[in-house]
Amino acid sequence: MARIELSGIQKRWGNVWGVRDVDIDIGDEEFVVFLGPSGCGKTTTMRMIAGLEEPTEGEIRMDGEVMNEIDARDRDVAMVFQGYALYPNMTIYENIRFPLRMRDVPAGDHDRLIRQAADMTELTEYLDRKPSALSGGQRQRAALARAVVRQPQAFLMDEPLSNLDAKLRQAMRVQIKHIQRELKITTVYVTHDQIEAMTLADRIVIMQSGAIQQIGTPDEIYNDPANTFVAGFIGAPPMNLIKGQVDGGIFTASGITVDGLRSDMSGAVTLGVRPEDCAVTQSDANLTGEVFGVEPTGDLTYLTLKTGDAMIEVKADRSYRRELGVDEQIAFDRERLFLFDAKTGTRLR
Amino acid sequence: MASVRKSRSESLFIRYLILGAWALFCLAPVLWFLSVGLRPRVEIITPRPIYWPTFSLDAWHMIWEDWPMAKYLRNSVLAILGSVLIDLVLAIPAAYSLSRYTYRGRDDIGFYILSTRMMAPAIVAIPIFFLFRNMGLLDTIWALMIIYAAVNLSIVTWIIRSYMLDIPKELEDAARTDGASDMRILWEIIIPAVLPGIITAAVIAMIFAINEFLFTLLIASTPDAYTMSVALANFTGxxxxxxxxxxxxxxxLAFVPVFLVVVAIQKHLSRGLTMGAVKG
Known part of the structure; x- marks a missing residue:
């Protein structure tokens, strides 16, 4: 329904930086997830899109129209909040109706639209209840219904699932994506949960300290990280980042040797390898380490090895079992190694 | 096990004993008033103790027939309700502004409002008398309304403000993105959410207004504007x-309606009196 462009967006409170130099072009019907640790500026960026914060610098455009001076209530966006923000004194029916009344939707259409939204979020039988009489998941669905009911230009969702338990979160994730696809509404979604980002997003925007680290599809973010922050933030367990030296195509760190790398580099680097690209081996090992932890999860086993002062995470076979303290050998998948500048953390390509 | 149970019932007994004694201590004056009020005058001023009091409605007839008590009661009710209404109309927007907007001097304004309560009323008694005399409001219930409202405005504002501070900011953000203006947010979201606070503040203001004596005595020079509290003083001369x-x-009689209201809202009242001391 709408294209959202942010150009040169900055937010400052006195000397405190909230967001610096954010440029992003969100396409019509696109699902974009802002991902980052708390305090990285992702929520502030979303609140600027909603009109709840004013950018210090830069321009926000929706469908080409500059929105900076336009009040939140006149921007046609619907927001879903972490704490649900349902109006406690109104029934669920009245809650869903509220945006229709505020935006002067003809009263004759209200009932039909409300029931449609309630149906979509499976809330029909709870319409007469007050929010306090609903469970967390139901409240979240009610908040979603209130956003859906008026078919806005864009959905803005601020950590909508973080108050729910793991099982419910997974179910709601599927529901949110389904509704977004069905209504074809541009959606900006803020989260610190990488699984939510990976599963929901058409594109992920990774932020840290108010600045964008990388923008890309989930595949690009996972398989082609731009720096050590992105590499370490995505994936569970996260990518192993090993500090060492590279010279003549050979990487060395304490207990670790990797050859066959590009031979045109030398000096201090960080080697990145994902736990699933490490394999327990008998020969041709890249590293030998002491077994520090073995954690079976059912479908696979997390193995933690200690080598020198580094800890290496390995995803091993589900039947893998070993005593602590014994030596184990690991080989890396050479096609799946990443090199980063040791100082700046930038990817060396 | 048995000894544990015994000591528990013992401690329960002691608890009730203490609470009962305290209740009696608090209720004694009230019951004493009732007992004095329903006996003939001769019996109260007799120096000998009386063990079997005589029931009499002398005083009841006297206050309604010899004294314009109905008028005093009406004055009290009108002045108090009017003052509470003025307080709410002024305090709700003020509290909203103090709790929600950031602007220069906000905390100073808030403190100034509260500080009006810190001054001894007698300090402004004389200026207020001349002020109302010049406005031609002496001896009217309008003057009482205004003065009660002025005296209680600070406390009403601060109680409502403390309730407003507890409302999550998200609620207003949601209403704003839903398309509501500031006035509609106040009217449709904030006021319903702080209704218990508003009721508490209104009741507290009412109690203070009923007990107000100094300014009433100053302004009401004839029975036209007497309230219950000042009328009471006139029984002595x-x-x-x-x-x-x-x-x-x-x-x-002045005590009973207040007592009933307080009982009805006591759950909110204790919360209102701490005024967000725990949170906010």
Whole structure:
């Protein structure tokens, strides 16, 4: 329904930086997830899109129209909040109706639209209840219904699932994506949960300290990280980042040797390898380490090895079992190694 | 096990004993008033103790027939309700502004509002008398309304403000993105959410207004504007001497409605009196 462009967006409170130099072009019907640790500026960026914060610098455009001076209530966006923000004194029916009344939707259409939204979020039988009489998941669905009911230009969702338990979160994730696809509404979604980002997003925007680290599809973010922050933030367990030296195509760190790398580099680097690209081996090992932890999860086993002062995470076979303290050998998948500048953390390509 | 149970029932007994004694201590004056109010005048002023009191409605008839008590009651009710209404109309927007917007001097303004309560009323008594005299409002219930409202405005504002501070900011953000203007947010979201606070503040203001004496005495110079509290004082003078049973009965009647209201809202009242001391 709408294209959202942010150009040169900055937010400052006195000397405190909230967001610096954010440029992003969100396409019509696109699902974009802002991902980052708390305090990285992702929520502030979303609140600027909603009109709840004013950018210090830069321009926000929706469908080409500059929105900076336009009040939140006149921007046609619907927001879903972490704490649900349902109006406690109104029934669920009245809650869903509220945006229709505020935006002067003809009263004759209200009932039909409300029931449609309630149906979509499976809330029909709870319409007469007050929010306090609903469970967390139901409240979240009610908040979603209130956003859906008026078919806005864009959905803005601020950590909508973080108050729910793991099982419910997974179910709601599927529901949110389904509704977004069905209504074809541009959606900006803020989260610190990488699984939510990976599963929901058409594109992920990774932020840290108010600045964008990388923008890309989930595949690009996972398989082609731009720096050590992105590499370490995505994936569970996260990518192993090993500090060492590279010279003549050979990487060395304490207990670790990797050859066959590009031979045109030398000096201090960080080697990145994902736990699933490490394999327990008998020969041709890249590293030998002491077994520090073995954690079976059912479908696979997390193995933690200690080598020198580094800890290496390995995803091993589900039947893998070993005593602590014994030596184990690991080989890396050479096609799946990443090199980063040791100082700046930038990817060396 | 048995000894544990015994000591528990013992401690329960002691607890009830203490609470019962305290309740009796608090209720004794009230019951004493009722007992004095419903006895003939001669019996109250007799120096000998009386073990079997005589029931009499002398005082009851006296206050309604010899004294314009209905008028005093009406004055009290009108002045108090009017003042509470003025307070709410002024305090709700003020509290909203103090709790929600950031602007220069906000905290100073908030403190100034509160500080009006810190001053001893007698300090401004004389200026207020001249002020109302010049406005031609002496001896009217309009003046009482204004003065009660002024005296209680600070406390009403601060109680409502403390309730407003507890409302999550998200709720307003949601209403704003839903398309609501500031006035509609205040009217449709904030006021319903702080209704218990508003009721508490109104009741507290009412209690203070009922008990107000100094300014009422100053402004009401004839029975036209007498309220219950000032009328009570008038039972003490004149050729009839101190009419104890009438005083006691009026005091009791003035006490009962307040007591009932407080019982009805006591859950909110304790919260209102701490005024966000825990949070906010």
């Amino acid at each position: 004149g050729s009839d001497g101190v009419i104890y049973n009438a005083i006691a009965l009026v005091a009791f």
